[in-house]
Every structure is written in structure tokens, then in C-alpha cells.
Amino acid sequence: MSAPHATPNAIRFADRLSQVETSAIRELFKLLGQPGIISLAGGFPDAALFDVEGIRAASERALSTDPAAALQYGATEGYQPLREQLAALMAGKGVQGLAPEQLIVTTGSQQALDLIGKTLISPGDKVIVEGPTFLATIQCFRLYGAQLITAPIDADGVDVQRLEALIAEHRPKFVYLVPSFGNPSGALLSLERRRRVLELALRTQTPIVEDDPYGDLYFGAAPPPSLLALSAEVAGSRDWLLHCGSLSKVLSPGLRIGWLVAPPELLAKAVMCKQFSDAHTSTFAQATAAQYLQGGRLAAALARVRVVYAERAQALGAALRSELGAAIDFVQPQGGLFIWARLTGAGGACADGQALAQRAVQQGVAFVPGRPFYACDPDLATLRLSFATVDAERIREGVARLARALKAGWEAGRK
Amino acid sequence: MSAPHATPNAIRFADRLSQVETSAIRELFKLLGQPGIISLAGGFPDAALFDVEGIRAASERALSTDPAAALQYGATEGYQPLREQLAALMAGKGVQGLAPEQLIVTTGSQQALDLIGKTLISPGDKVIVEGPTFLATIQCFRLYGAQLITAPIDADGVDVQRLEALIAEHRPKFVYLVPSFGNPSGALLSLERRRRVLELALRTQTPIVEDDPYGDLYFGAAPPPSLLALSAEVAGSRDWLLHCGSLSKVLSPGLRIGWLVAPPELLAKAVMCKQFSDAHTSTFAQATAAQYLQGGRLAAALARVRVVYAERAQALGAALRSELGAAIDFVQPQGGLFIWARLTGAGGACADGQALAQRAVQQGVAFVPGRPFYACDPDLATLRLSFATVDAERIREGVARLARALKAGWEAGRK
The missing domain is CATH 3.90.1150.10 (Aspartate Aminotransferase, domain 1)
Structure with a gap:
């Protein structure tokens, strides 16, 4: 081949890849x-x-109860019985008045982060995260062109006073927090700081993403209620709150079952993005998880x-x-x-x-x-x-x- | 609330959403x-x-053989035994010399499309698709900012002469084709046109995405070999070929098992993007699919x-x-x-x-x-x-x- 352009591997990649x-x-x-x-x-x-035996039995029930639902295409929003189980799970952790329709099932909470990025971040937008924070969040948001700002933390979680100053300075698209036992910090945001974060979100009209995969893995007393649960005490704050949940750390990562709670307009846009990301989360995994949760073995x-x-x-x-x-x-x-x-x-x-x-x-x-x-x-x-x-x-x-x-x-x- | 900005639902969305x-x-x-x-x-x-009974038995074997692998986090590239089964499946359809490492497992082939978009499309890039083509492809690529150009088709698939002219005119980032029984067209790209498409890809250095969810659903004779299989006849053409496969139409959509074959550099970048999209496809679904394929019931x-x-x-x-x-x-x-x-x-x-x-x-x-x-x-x-x-x-x-x-x-x- 003598053509000047005949070098193989000359595929031109998207600019966003240079961010990571x-x-x-x-x-x-x-x-x-x-x-x-x-x-x-x-x-x-x-x-x-x-709990292999519990999951095996749940999978068996999912396939015998309604095999078509477990194996066919499903709604992008998630398998309705699982949405109901997840809403009940959240209610058991103090989240009041959460209808199944106010959450969508995601392919692990990693996909919830991806959908948040896709739905909210335009290239150049600022996003505040904790320093340090979850590695895959950093890369995920950067792929959508986010400019990340870090808010410092201590053992009681994010420094809310510094966070407020950073919000005022940068007007971020949103703030991402892991309030309970974050990866890597293990820090636990105190109850008092949780209240202040909600007030700050409302006052500055800044969406807060609460990522909560570890909250159930406490050793002594349960941690303070999640921001989502506490939002009932700060009227209007739920309009600014996104919450990512996951079964990965408490049941099994391999099922890839996470969920996203968000205000209705945002949730609808996340559903549209998910439709073109993976159509829906595995109904086989969703039906199995629904049966497992219904079986009452999680506690x-x-x-x-x-x-x-x-x-x-x-x-x-x-x-x-x-x-x-x-x-x-x-x-x-x-x-x-x-x-x-x-x-x-x-x-x-x-x-x-x-x-x-x-x-x-x-x-x-x-x-x-x-x-x-x-x-x-x-x-x-x-x-x-x-x-x-x-x-x-x-x-x-x-x-x-x-x-x-x-x-x-x-x-x-x-x- | 009297503050001027106190209207709820004032969340600012990403610009990309205005594309769809x-x-x-x-x-x-x-x-x-x-x-x-x-x-x-x-x-x-x-x-x-x-084949509910076959899937049930496969799931049972997956959980009894290696429950940790079926329920734990897995490699972003995919569960190795499934990659081996999928490479063997492709070999059975005439794809020569495809190592398991040359494909990655995706959450349905919809995610393969999403990863292609994320990996290749910068806002404003041109992409050629068939007119008509798969609806979710249109929206998926538009979310990454693609400007779509349509190439006309007839019952023998895409009009290659027109495609060549469009490539020359628009220098697209890539071309997306569904050569066999496309949704919605049902058209079947003829063998002669398949060869010409491969030559065109090589000559113009234009990546071709072959989406092939329906190729196995033939009524009489099998369709001509896939572009991926035929690429062995057109030396160098595989460097410009991406291939999306799926178990959705032949086994079960609910498993959400698809795969992507692509040149090594592109595949590595797609893996990086997938890491931050959903970490990996459900290992529970992957292990079940691997057991099913190994069981030999698909044919x-x-x-x-x-x-x-x-x-x-x-x-x-x-x-x-x-x-x-x-x-x-x-x-x-x-x-x-x-x-x-x-x-x-x-x-x-x-x-x-x-x-x-x-x-x-x-x-x-x-x-x-x-x-x-x-x-x-x-x-x-x-x-x-x-x-x-x-x-x-x-x-x-x-x-x-x-x-x-x-x-x-x-x-x-x-x-």
C-alpha cells in the first residue's frame, strides 16, 4: 500500500478521552x-x-413465577416489583413518602453516576467533589467534560463551611458527596453537618448528589439518617437532592443493581439517557433481586x-x-x-x-x-x-x- | 420564600439533551x-x-460451579468463560482467528453502541447511518453530539455507490450499518455489496460499525457472512471494522448480553469508558449465558x-x-x-x-x-x-x- 493515508490504526477518537x-x-x-x-x-x-443460597432460591422463584418478565425486555425505569421493594427498603431506613416511581433501577450505582453526568454536565461545567473521593466518580464526570473542584474533609465528613465558600466561588452544576463511610475516606458526615448540607443546597439552589453504597455497613450504632431521609426535616430540600443506592456491598456486586432517586424532571431525563445507554438493567438480575428482597433475608x-x-x-x-x-x-x-x-x-x-x-x-x-x-x-x-x-x-x-x-x-x- | 432564585426545579441540564x-x-x-x-x-x-428451562439450568450451574465469580465484581472486559464462548460462537459463523480478548461483553448491544459513541464522537462529528435505521442508534449517537447523514437503502441493503459519495463528501467519523434484516428495514445486504463495503472502508480509512442482532434469525438459507467474517478476504479491512453482537434476539433480551469486537486500541478505550459507565455487565447474567452456550442448546x-x-x-x-x-x-x-x-x-x-x-x-x-x-x-x-x-x-x-x-x-x- 503506497497511499499516504494507509497507516492502520488511524482511527480518530473523541476529544473527551483526553480528559482521563x-x-x-x-x-x-x-x-x-x-x-x-x-x-x-x-x-x-x-x-x-x-448469601448464595438465598440468591439461588430467589433466582429460581423469579424464573418460575414469571419467566417472561425475567427474560424479556423491560421498562427502562426498572422492573416494577423491584422498584417497590427498593422503595420499601428506603422507607425502612427512614426515607418518608418515597413512591416506587420516584426511583429508577440502574446497572449498579456506577450507572447512576454515569446518568447524572450525562444528564447534567456540559463540557467545562464545574462539579464539587470531596478530596479524596471515589476514583470512578472522578473519571466518570471528567469524561463528560467536568472541571472538578475538591472540598476538604475530616473524620466528620465534608467541611461545610469550606463547601459553602466553594459553592459561592464556583457556582458548580452540583456537589457530589459520599456521606457514610466513603471510599476511600471511611469518613462519616455528622448529623449536624448533614442538616447544614441540606440547608446549603436549598439556600444556594445547588443539587447535591448523595452516593450511599456503604451506609448499611456500620459496626456499632447506625449512622445518622441519609440526606434523603433527613430532607423531610428541611422543607424544599428534596428538590435539590439526588440519591444513589446500591445492592453491591450488601447483597452482591455481580447482580449490578443500583438505583437513583431524583426530582421528577431530572429522573425523566435520566431515563431517556438510560434508554440509549443500555435500554434497561438486566430483568433477570432485577427479578432475582426483587424476589430476594421480598423474601426478607437481607436484614x-x-x-x-x-x-x-x-x-x-x-x-x-x-x-x-x-x-x-x-x-x-x-x-x-x-x-x-x-x-x-x-x-x-x-x-x-x-x-x-x-x-x-x-x-x-x-x-x-x-x-x-x-x-x-x-x-x-x-x-x-x-x-x-x-x-x-x-x-x-x-x-x-x-x-x-x-x-x-x-x-x-x-x-x-x-x- | 422571597428570594428571587427560590423557584424549585431550576436544575440546569446538560446541553447535549437538547439534541434528542x-x-x-x-x-x-x-x-x-x-x-x-x-x-x-x-x-x-x-x-x-x-428456552426458560435451559436458562434456569444454566443459572443453576453458574451458581453451583463458581458462585463467587457469578456474584462478585468482575473484569470490565467481561467474564472470561463467556468471552471464550462468544468467540467460539463467532467462529461457528465463519469469523476466523477471533481471540476471546478481541471482544468485550457489553450490557446488551445497546451499550456497545453507547461505548462507540462515547469513544469516537466529538460534538459536531459526522456519522453516516442508513435511512431508515435503528431508532435508538440515532438518539444514542445524537446524545454525543453527532451530526447524522443518511445513506439510502433498498432490499439489498445500503447503496454502496451513494455511500462512497457521502463518505467522500462528509468524511464521517464512522459509518453505522445493520447488514442483515435490519430494524426497521428487514433488508439484507448482498454478498457483493458486503465486499464492496469492506474495500470502501479500507480505501477511505473509514471505520464501519456492523450491528448484527438479527443475522441468526433467517427463514430459508443463511445470510451471507457478516462483514467481520468476510474481512478475512479483504486484507487490512478488519482494522476498520467494529462488530456488535447480541444474545437478545436469539436467547433472551432480559440477560442484557451483547458484545463488541473492535481493533485493539479502540477496544481498550471502550473498556475504559465502560469502567465508568457500569463497571461491568452483570456477572450473574454473564455466567448464566456462558453456561447456556457451553451446554450447546442454542442451535x-x-x-x-x-x-x-x-x-x-x-x-x-x-x-x-x-x-x-x-x-x-x-x-x-x-x-x-x-x-x-x-x-x-x-x-x-x-x-x-x-x-x-x-x-x-x-x-x-x-x-x-x-x-x-x-x-x-x-x-x-x-x-x-x-x-x-x-x-x-x-x-x-x-x-x-x-x-x-x-x-x-x-x-x-x-x-
């Missing part, structure tokens, strides 16, 4: 295949805790899961304190799957999360450095450690290896 | 709830033909389905000819779910598809007027009639009602 890069986490995950490695890097629930399954994660969180926190001492700083989480920690550099120890992550893999333990969880201004000393899929004994061994990696880092630093 | 409108089909579908109506309007396969299930659809297509064609005679013109389809017809206006009869659709509902029969299937320059005399979900006797009754609607329209026109 391949995840640093993905590169790290490739190393995890090494035999014997203890992974505190995952973001997964523990598959050993899934008991959740109670079992909470006990296990609480024990593992405790084991990880204790091991970090005893093995790493002053070299690491963190707040013991009250729920979720993660400990978010910061290397202090005390005694000249390594204070670079990325450098430590590489050395840790050499010692046979993995975690995720904090950097990719920041949309901007990363704190390079941070790290995310998951306790969800490793038993207490292996957690202790993993942290011992981490201490060796930190020591190796320290000694390498002295040379 | 609520589907005309949706409005029509709201009328279909009327009791006794015979619907030739659907785009669905017949749920009565689903027999397809053979049964083909016989039924062939009989119904025959019944619909014969009834249209005998009841509507010269007032309607169509080519009897050789596969798929649809007859695409044109009102001739012979004898002064109604020649407006939209007007006839409304009168038809009054007579107790529904179909979809052709207008929304055109991205531009609609032929208002066209209509789409589905024979998939109605038995032969009801088809004949439906067409008798359609004849009465046409007569009513004719008489109304004479008044």
Missing part, C-alpha cells in the same frame, strides 16, 4: 497476581459472605456481614497502631470497607504512599496509595487499606509485612 | 394498553419461545424460533398482499422480526404512515410509522410491522383491521 487516564489502580492490580501476596488493595466485599445477611467486617476493621486498626506506631495516622472507621491513613514520616520513615506501595508489594502486601482518589491537590502521604476480604490473622501478617516495607523504605531513604 | 426528543414510539406505546388491541408495533422477540433453540418467525412473516406478507393489495408495497423479508412497507396511495388511499397509525389504533391494531427511523429526510409513507409476537391467526385479523383503517382513512380523505 488509565487508572493507577489498574496498573497496581496487575501485580496482585503474585502468589502469596496479601491484598489490602481491593474495593470488593468478601464473596465468602454472599439477617447484613447482620452477619457487619460482625465480620467490624472484627476485621478492629484487627487492621490494632495491627497498624502496634506495628507502625507513630509512622501512621488514621481515624478508626465506624463502618464501610476501608481504613484511610496518612504516613507521618515520623522518625524519618517513608511518607510517600506511592513509594511505599511499591516496596510493600515486594514484601508481599498490597494497598492503594491515596493519590488517584484526589481530583486535584493530592496528599501524597495517604493510603487506602481494605480489611474486607482478609481474615484477622492474615491482616496481622499483612501489616507486619507493611512494617517491613516501611522500614526498608526508611533504610533506603537513609542511604 | 422523547421517542414518538414511546407515545404510541402508551396507547397499546387498550384491551383487545393486536400489536404489530413491538420490537421484541416472542417470550413464549424463550436447537434457534432452529425452533426460526420456524415460528418464518411462518408468521409468511402470514403477515400474505395478508398484507390480499387485504391491502396495491395500497401497500414491500419486499418479503428473508429473516428478522419486521416487514418494512410503504403506503402507495393507490386508489387515493391514505399514504401517511403517522395518520394511518392513529386510525389503526382506533380499529384495534397497532404498528409503528416509519418517520422516527429516519435521522433526516423521512419517507412519511413508510411503516414498520412486526410479526414476531403474534400468531398467524391474529396477524390475519390484525391486517383485516388495518385494511379497515386504511379504508376509513381513504373515506375521510374523500370527505
Whole structure:
């Protein structure tokens, strides 16, 4: 071929792809295949805790009760019996007056985020997220051209005073928050701050997206009510509230069942976008989830899961304190799957999360450095450690290896 | 509230939403709830033909063989055993040398279209589609800002000479074709034209998207090989080919299992986009589909389905000819779910598809007027009639009602 344009692979891609890069986490995950490695890097629930028998029976009922509904095309809004079950689930968590028609089923809550991006973000629009926040949210919104602004957080969640100042300065399209046990921060937005966030949304007419996949995974007392539940106390605030729910962390990620609650006009536009994204979420998975929820096994399954994660969180926190001492700083989480920690550099120890992550893999333990969880201004000393899929004994061994990696880092630093 | 901005529902939506409108089909579908109506309007396969027992057994095996894989998070690219089964399925249809890694699993082929749009279309980019083409493709690509150009078709598929001229004139980002039994046209791209399309893609360096959900639903002889299969004969053409497959029409739409074959660089970018769209397709549905395909029941299930659809297509064609005679013109389809017809206006009869659709509902029969299937320059005399979900006797009754609607329209026109 001598034609000047005959180079293959000259496909021209969309401009939006230049907004994102391949995840640093993905590169790290490739190393995890090494035999014997203890992974505190995952973001997964523990598959050993899934209620397989309950899901099997639910699937069986879905196919025997109404096979056509479970296998045929379905409404883009979602399978009506599942919408009813999800509305009832939300009612049980204090959300008053939520009709099934006020939520749509999404293909995991990741799709709810995607539909929010598609529905609301024009290229160049500003969106405020927490720093740090969920990695896939950052990339998802950037693909729609969002310019992300980060609001700082502490163990009580987002700093509402700073958030208010950022809203005034940037007039964002919306604000994205994970109020309960966020990934990676594990932070829990206090009741008082929740009320202030709702008032702020109403006063500044700023939509708030509440992403709540972890709220049910608490270890002691239940967290404060969700923003959606609390919105009943702040008249008019629900007009500015979007809420993303998920069965991934409490039942099974593989079903890919999430949902989105939003004001009617926004929900209608999200449905239109979903129609052209995937037509509808698997009716087979939806009918199975509906049968499962109707069967009433979720509460008991959740109670079992909470006990296990609480024990593992405790084991990880204790091991970090005893093995790493002053070299690491963190707040013991009250729920979720993660400990978010910061290397202090005390005694000249390594204070670079990325450098430590590489050395840790050499010692046979993995975690995720904090950097990719920041949309901007990363704190390079941070790290995310998951306790969800490793038993207490292996957690202790993993942290011992981490201490060796930190020591190796320290000694390498002295040379 | 006296603040000037206190009007609720002042959420500002993304500019891209102004590109699309609520589907005309949706409005029509709201009328279909009327009791006794015979619907030739659907785009669905017949749920009565689903292999429920086969799917139930496959689901059971998926949960007993490897429950963690079926219920846990999975790779964005797809569940590896399903990718292997799909590659084998394609090999059985003459696609040579397709490794499982050269395809990704999507949430229905609708998501493959969405990922193609997200990966390739920048606002203002031109894309060529057939006129008429799949409605959800039009809206999907428009949401990414595409400017759509239509290439004319006849019963042998797209007019390649006109397509070549349009490519030269518009330099489109890509061309979207449904070569076999397209929705709504039912047209079948001839072997000779398929070869010319591949040569054209290579010569003009224009990516071609082949959407092939219906190719297996043939009534007599199998259609010519897919563009993907034929690409082996036109060296280098596979570098310019994207192929969307689906289990929706041959197994079950409710599983939401589609796939995308594309050149490596494009596939990698589509995976990145999918990661932030829905993370991955339901592993529960994927593992079930993998078990089903491995079980080897698809060929027999397809053979049964083909016989039924062939009989119904025959019944619909014969009834249209005998009841509507010269007032309607169509080519009897050789596969798929649809007859695409044109009102001739012979004898002064109604020649407006939209007007006839409304009168038809009054007579107790529904179909979809052709207008929304055109991205531009609609032929208002066209209509789409589905024979998939109605038995032969009801088809004949439906067409008798359609004849009465046409007569009513004719008489109304004479008044």
C-alpha cells in the first residue's frame, strides 16, 4: 500500500478521552497476581459472605413465577416489583413518602453516576467533589467534560463551611458527596453537618448528589439518617437532592443493581439517557433481586456481614497502631470497607504512599496509595487499606509485612 | 420564600439533551394498553419461545460451579468463560482467528453502541447511518453530539455507490450499518455489496460499525457472512471494522448480553469508558449465558424460533398482499422480526404512515410509522410491522383491521 493515508490504526477518537487516564489502580492490580501476596488493595466485599443460597432460591422463584418478565425486555425505569421493594427498603431506613416511581433501577450505582453526568454536565461545567473521593466518580464526570473542584474533609465528613465558600466561588452544576463511610475516606458526615448540607443546597439552589453504597455497613450504632431521609426535616430540600443506592456491598456486586432517586424532571431525563445507554438493567438480575428482597433475608445477611467486617476493621486498626506506631495516622472507621491513613514520616520513615506501595508489594502486601482518589491537590502521604476480604490473622501478617516495607523504605531513604 | 432564585426545579441540564426528543414510539406505546388491541408495533422477540428451562439450568450451574465469580465484581472486559464462548460462537459463523480478548461483553448491544459513541464522537462529528435505521442508534449517537447523514437503502441493503459519495463528501467519523434484516428495514445486504463495503472502508480509512442482532434469525438459507467474517478476504479491512453482537434476539433480551469486537486500541478505550459507565455487565447474567452456550442448546433453540418467525412473516406478507393489495408495497423479508412497507396511495388511499397509525389504533391494531427511523429526510409513507409476537391467526385479523383503517382513512380523505 503506497497511499499516504494507509497507516492502520488511524482511527480518530473523541476529544473527551483526553480528559482521563488509565487508572493507577489498574496498573497496581496487575501485580496482585503474585502468589502469596496479601491484598489490602481491593474495593470488593468478601464473596465468602454472599448469601448464595438465598440468591439461588430467589433466582429460581423469579424464573418460575414469571419467566417472561425475567427474560424479556423491560421498562427502562426498572422492573416494577423491584422498584417497590427498593422503595420499601428506603422507607425502612427512614426515607418518608418515597413512591416506587420516584426511583429508577440502574446497572449498579456506577450507572447512576454515569446518568447524572450525562444528564447534567456540559463540557467545562464545574462539579464539587470531596478530596479524596471515589476514583470512578472522578473519571466518570471528567469524561463528560467536568472541571472538578475538591472540598476538604475530616473524620466528620465534608467541611461545610469550606463547601459553602466553594459553592459561592464556583457556582458548580452540583456537589457530589459520599456521606457514610466513603471510599476511600471511611469518613462519616455528622448529623449536624448533614442538616447544614441540606440547608446549603436549598439556600444556594445547588443539587447535591448523595452516593450511599456503604451506609448499611456500620459496626456499632447506625449512622445518622441519609440526606434523603433527613430532607423531610428541611422543607424544599428534596428538590435539590439526588440519591444513589446500591445492592453491591450488601447483597452482591455481580447482580449490578443500583438505583437513583431524583426530582421528577431530572429522573425523566435520566431515563431517556438510560434508554440509549443500555435500554434497561438486566430483568433477570432485577427479578432475582426483587424476589430476594421480598423474601426478607437481607436484614439477617447484613447482620452477619457487619460482625465480620467490624472484627476485621478492629484487627487492621490494632495491627497498624502496634506495628507502625507513630509512622501512621488514621481515624478508626465506624463502618464501610476501608481504613484511610496518612504516613507521618515520623522518625524519618517513608511518607510517600506511592513509594511505599511499591516496596510493600515486594514484601508481599498490597494497598492503594491515596493519590488517584484526589481530583486535584493530592496528599501524597495517604493510603487506602481494605480489611474486607482478609481474615484477622492474615491482616496481622499483612501489616507486619507493611512494617517491613516501611522500614526498608526508611533504610533506603537513609542511604 | 422571597428570594428571587427560590423557584424549585431550576436544575440546569446538560446541553447535549437538547439534541434528542422523547421517542414518538414511546407515545404510541402508551396507547397499546387498550384491551383487545393486536400489536404489530413491538420490537421484541416472542417470550413464549424463550428456552426458560435451559436458562434456569444454566443459572443453576453458574451458581453451583463458581458462585463467587457469578456474584462478585468482575473484569470490565467481561467474564472470561463467556468471552471464550462468544468467540467460539463467532467462529461457528465463519469469523476466523477471533481471540476471546478481541471482544468485550457489553450490557446488551445497546451499550456497545453507547461505548462507540462515547469513544469516537466529538460534538459536531459526522456519522453516516442508513435511512431508515435503528431508532435508538440515532438518539444514542445524537446524545454525543453527532451530526447524522443518511445513506439510502433498498432490499439489498445500503447503496454502496451513494455511500462512497457521502463518505467522500462528509468524511464521517464512522459509518453505522445493520447488514442483515435490519430494524426497521428487514433488508439484507448482498454478498457483493458486503465486499464492496469492506474495500470502501479500507480505501477511505473509514471505520464501519456492523450491528448484527438479527443475522441468526433467517427463514430459508443463511445470510451471507457478516462483514467481520468476510474481512478475512479483504486484507487490512478488519482494522476498520467494529462488530456488535447480541444474545437478545436469539436467547433472551432480559440477560442484557451483547458484545463488541473492535481493533485493539479502540477496544481498550471502550473498556475504559465502560469502567465508568457500569463497571461491568452483570456477572450473574454473564455466567448464566456462558453456561447456556457451553451446554450447546442454542442451535436447537434457534432452529425452533426460526420456524415460528418464518411462518408468521409468511402470514403477515400474505395478508398484507390480499387485504391491502396495491395500497401497500414491500419486499418479503428473508429473516428478522419486521416487514418494512410503504403506503402507495393507490386508489387515493391514505399514504401517511403517522395518520394511518392513529386510525389503526382506533380499529384495534397497532404498528409503528416509519418517520422516527429516519435521522433526516423521512419517507412519511413508510411503516414498520412486526410479526414476531403474534400468531398467524391474529396477524390475519390484525391486517383485516388495518385494511379497515386504511379504508376509513381513504373515506375521510374523500370527505
